[in-house]
Amino acid sequence: MTGAGVVLLTTFLASAVEAIEMVTIVVGVGATRGYRYTLLGAAAGLAVLAVVIAVGGIALAAIPLGPLRLAVGTLLLLFGLQWYRKGVVRVARRGFAGYRGEDQTEGPPTAAGIDWTAAFLAFKGVSLEGLEIAIIVVSFGASAGELGPAIVGGAAALVVIGALGFALKGPVERIPRSFLQLVVGTMLTSFGTFWALEGLAIDWPQSDADIVLLLIFYGMSAAAFIVLERRVRKQTLQAAQS
Amino acid sequence: MTTVWKVVVAVARFLYGYVVGDDLLLAVVMVLGIVATGFLVATKVNAWWLVPLLAVAMTGLDLWRRRRA
Numbered sequence: 001m002t003g004a005g006v007v008l009l010t011t012f013l014a015s016a017v018e019a020i021e022m023v024t025i026v027v028g029v030g031a032t033r034g035y036r037y038t039l040l041g042a043a044a045g046l047a048v049l050a051v052v053i054a055v056g057g058i059a060l061a062a063i064p065l066g067p068l069r070l071a072v073g074t075l076l077l078l079f080g081l082q083w084y085r086k087g088v089v090r091v092a093r094r095g096f097a098g099y100r101g102e103d104q105t106e107g108p109p110t111a112a113g114i115d116w117t118a119a120f121l122a123f124k125g126v127s128l129e130g131l132e133i134a135i136i137v138v139s140f141g142a143s144a145g146e147l148g149p150a151i152v153g154g155a156a157a158l159v160v161i162g163a164l165g166f167a168l169k170g171p172v173e174r175i176p177r178s179f180l181q182l183v184v185g186t187m188l189t190s191f192g193t194f195w196a197l198e199g200l201a202i203d204w205p206q207s208d209a210d211i212v213l214l215l216i217f218y219g220m221s222a223a224a225f226i227v228l229e230r231r232v233r234k235q236t237l238q239a240a241q242s
Numbered sequence: 243m244t245t246v247w248k249v250v251v252a253v254a255r256f257l258y259g260y261v262v263g264d265d266l267l268l269a270v271v272m273v274l275g276i277v278a279t280g281f282l283v284a285t286k287v288n289a290w291w292l293v294p295l296l297a298v299a300m301t302g303l304d305l306w307r308r309r310r311a
Contacts, residue, residue, distance in 0.1 A: 074273065077276075077293070078262070078273075081272065081297055081301065084301060085304055085305065088305065189297060196276055197290055200283050202279070202289075202290045203288050203290070217294055217298075218297070218298070225301065225305060229305060
């Protein structure tokens with residue numbers, strides 16, 4: 001493989017990792033709160049990113065990602081934990097029945113108002129991950145003297161992973177909402193934890209693979225909480241009946 | 243109330259609801275956990291485990307408080 005080919009493949013794979021995180025957030029939030037404002041937030045994130053890339057150019061490689069990761073990660077962690085806890089409570093209470101009609105203030109907005117939460121979440125996910133892709137492209141491309149193939153690799157990763165996310169939109173929407181809220185809450189909490197601590201220059205023992213371990217840790221904890229909540233609820237009902 | 247003030251109040255309410263939600267204690271403890279991790283990292287302790295453990299512990303505490311309420 002030529003130097004250009006190696007740069008293209010490397011930037012494609014590295015960018016694909018970031019694009020998976022970006023698309024996961026957009027599809028998860030869209031399926032939970034509706035796609036209209038999620039996609040508007042994502043589009044706004046891409047627009048800001050385009051301006052940053054146009055203005056910054058090669059200088060992007062000098063942007064300090066640490067503080068940005070810390071700020072975005074902390075916000076995602078705090079918001080993700082709210083959905084995580086509410087998802088645990090709802091799945092424990094109603095299984096996979098969803099929550100339509102139970103508490104409309106927590107679901108997608110029913111009025112004509114703007115869903116700032118969906119737009120803000122998508123905006124942050126797209127702008128941060130997009131910026132990381134841009135930095136990967138610039139740093140790989142500039143250091144290898146192959147900026148063109150690097151741009152093609154980064155753009156191809158975005159298109160391929162974006163198309164995969166779009167293809168998965170339908171199946172994701174069929175997942176019961178209470179469970180979906182728990183899954184998205186678990187994902188946001190995991191990504192938030194990872195990014196916030198990366199921003200503090202934590203040395204993750206397994207590097208990026210620790211995102212998967214965080215997902216497993218939070219997922220198993222949620223399962224334990226659900227079992228505990230159901231047990232306590234059952235005991236309370238039995239005590240009330242006797 | 244002026245339009246600018248209404249926008250400021252709406253943005254502040256959104257940010258509070260987004261970041262804090264209905265559990266101020268959880269948000270405060272998590273931010274303190276991140277700050278503590280920062281201090282530990284500065285003293286060469288790779289405390290990656292602190293925030294995940296705090297997150298699960300605070301979720302458990304919140305669920306317990308809600309059951310009792």
